Amino acid sequence: MLPTRQVHLVPEADFETLRVERRDSGVALLTLNRPSVANTISAQLSRELFDCLQLLRRDPEVRALVVTGTGRHFCAGADLRDPERDIPGWQDLGRRAVDGLAAMKVPVIAAINGTALGGGLELALACDIRIAETGAKLGLPEIKFGALPGAGGLSRLQAVIGASAAMTLVLSGRSISATEGERLGLVTLASAQASAVETAVVLAEEVSQMPSYATRTAKLVFRHTLGQAPDAVMAVEYGLIDRMATPEEKRAEELRAARRDPVYKRIFAESPAAAVTESR
Structure with a gap:
């Protein structure tokens, strides 16, 4: 159910x-x-x-x-x-x-x-x-x-x-x-x-629950590269992934992952600067 x-x-x-x-x-x-x-x-x-x-x-x-x-x-x-x-x-x-x-x-x-x-x-x-x-x-x-x-x-x-x-x-x-x-x-x-x-x-x-910018970009990559040789479309894939979010958006998702999962907490430990940025 x-x-x-x-x-x-x-x-x-x-x-x-x-x-x-x-x-x-x-x-x-x-x-x-x-x-x-x-x-x-x-x-x-x-x-x-x-x-x-x-x-x-x-x-x-x-x-x-x-x-x-x-x-x-x-x-x-x-x-x-x-x-x-x-x-x-x-x-x-x-x-x-x-x-x-x-x-x-x-x-x-x-x-x-x-x-x-x-x-x-x-x-x-x-x-x-x-x-x-x-x-x-x-x-x-x-x-x-x-x-x-x-x-x-x-x-x-x-x-x-x-x-x-x-x-x-x-x-x-x-x-x-x-x-x-x-x-x-x-x-x-x-x-x-x-x-x-x-x-x-x-x-x-x-x-x-995943970052919307990441799910949206994954769909774009699949759509633009479908049926093509990987070597021919890597530039497209790299470009879409590199531009999918701002550094602030990515950092916010890292902190969210750290709060949700102890494994990520050890990887994305909050620094004082990051904590200040998140609180703004």
């Missing part, structure tokens, strides 16, 4: 297809909330997801984000019966929402509580980390009805599991179990003692 935490609804939130909670730990929990249609992605959900992400981006108290679905499904893909499907720009709404998730500066964890197919897997692929229930089903079946993943699924899947494995899944359109997904490096399985959401929230709370 999740530990008891103070939970708040996002104040500006007035969404019909989403539930959003902010926890005092700095973790936001975003839940796709269309269980009667397997949390499929409609135009309305795409618009609300994009708007919600903009609210969360502007909230300095949010330091990590968990995305999940209501009921038995994470998200079974695009809502092919959406009344707005024939409106020009329908697919672009979904792309904007998925890309908005990928562009979040805070770490994002997908808690895959059930089926994640098509656009649902594309949503999960836009997250930094994916934790899945043992019984979850994963796949990109679009080719079976003459389409292809249209919201970045091809490129992101290839980046996560490699070209050959991604090609096999996309060209066959077959679904795989979460156990096989873990073998491919697509997901991490939740423990038998906890759900995907519980596992994801615990990890998010751990991550949220």
Whole structure:
């Protein structure tokens, strides 16, 4: 079970297809909330997801984000019966929402509580980390009805599991179990003692305690160097790390670590000058 935490609804939130909670730990929990249609992605959900992400981006108290679905499904893909499907720009709404998730500066964890197919897997692929229930089903079946993943699924899947494995899944359109997904490096399985959401929230709370400038920079480094030879991108990595924080910010985090952990206390012992600086 999740530990008891103070939970708040996002104040500006007035969404019909989403539930959003902010926890005092700095973790936001975003839940796709269309269980009667397997949390499929409609135009309305795409618009609300994009708007919600903009609210969360502007909230300095949010330091990590968990995305999940209501009921038995994470998200079974695009809502092919959406009344707005024939409106020009329908697919672009979904792309904007998925890309908005990928562009979040805070770490994002997908808690895959059930089926994640098509656009649902594309949503999960836009997250930094994916934790899945043992019984979850994963796949990109679009080719079976003459389409292809249209919201970045091809490129992101290839980046996560490699070209050959991604090609096999996309060209066959077959679904795989979460156990096989873990073998491919697509997901991490939740423990038998906890759900995907519980596992994801615990990890998010751990991550949220890390310096935000460091988690933000780590995401930037991974994003800018993905798929490139290390020798070709070291200058980018070094530059981002060297500029990620001021000396004062780094020193404040060293002192925080020293107060939290005796090992770091021996390393980052407070000097009188540092103590004076911290007290200002």
